[in-house]
Amino acid sequence: MAETARILVIEDDPDITRVLRFELEEAGFVVATAADGVSGLTAAREVMPDLVILDLGLPDFDGAEIARRVRKTSDIPIIILTALDAVSTKVSLLEGGADDYLTKPFEAAELVARVRVQLRKHRGGDAITLGLLEIHMEKRIVRYSSKEIRLSPKEFELLAFLARQPGRVYAREEIERGVWGSNLDENSNVVDVHMANIRSKLRDVDGYGVIRTVRGIGYALKGQ
Ligand code: CA
Numbered sequence: 001m002a003e004t005a006r007i008l009v010i011e012d013d014p015d016i017t018r019v020l021r022f023e024l025e026e027a028g029f030v031v032a033t034a035a036d037g038v039s040g041l042t043a044a045r046e047v048m049p050d051l052v053i054l055d056l057g058l059p060d061f062d063g064a065e066i067a068r069r070v071r072k073t074s075d076i077p078i079i080i081l082t083a084l085d086a087v088s089t090k091v092s093l094l095e096g097g098a099d100d101y102l103t104k105p106f107e108a109a110e111l112v113a114r115v116r117v118q119l120r121k122h123r124g125g126d127a128i129t130l131g132l133l134e135i136h137m138e139k140r141i142v143r144y145s146s147k148e149i150r151l152s153p154k155e156f157e158l159l160a161f162l163a164r165q166p167g168r169v170y171a172r173e174e175i176e177r178g179v180w181g182s183n184l185d186e187n188s189n190v191v192d193v194h195m196a197n198i199r200s201k202l203r204d205v206d207g208y209g210v211i212r213t214v215r216g217i218g219y220a221l222k223g224q
Pocket of ligand 1: 012
């Protein structure tokens with residue numbers, strides 16, 4: 001996924017702002033900055049960021065108040081930067097609408113990692129889209145042509161397993177180890193049975209040719 005997410009940094013310390021801008025842009029994000037609460041709130045409306053990084057100690061407003069105000073009109077992730085290390089403060093920040101916090105001084109790499117986690121969460125987990133097929137890994141939802149397909153837990157795991165590398169042919173033994181944890185009895189047809197079930201459910205929503213059988217070898221999920 002191309003990371004063109006917009007990040008708004010509300011921070012009054014120019015050195016920290018500079019480092020954040022550099023690291024976030026390096027990581028592929030588009031960065032906007034504001035040096036106080038008022039311009040931060042204005043920017044939050046105008047820039048329409050995908051995520052806000054918010055310093056708790058701003059010259060005009062308390063950062064926690066900014067978080068509450070942003071939260072009133074938007075559900076975007078908010079990561080708080082704080083010099084405070086008190087547990088009670090952290091708890092009240094998270095209850096007040098922040099999604100995560102980082103105590104200063106922090107590693108830039110750590111912050112970028114947290115940003116990615118929050119953006120992914122906000123987007124509803126890792127979703128894989130292959131043509132008309134959507135697999136939402138975290139929510140365990142599968143849709144074809146926007147219609148939900150109800151799979152059993154094992155059927156879901158099987159489909160998700162094939163989706164790791166769409167187009168790649170997985171041998172039956174690989175599938176057994178990956179989904180059932182070990183190789184099944186040589187005469188077991190459990191993989192084929194599950195595959196047939198998934199195909200039948202896909203056909204119910206006009207999903208034909210989504211899974212390819214490679215005779216004598218195994219199965220592949222159509223790449224596009
Ligand atoms: Ca500050």
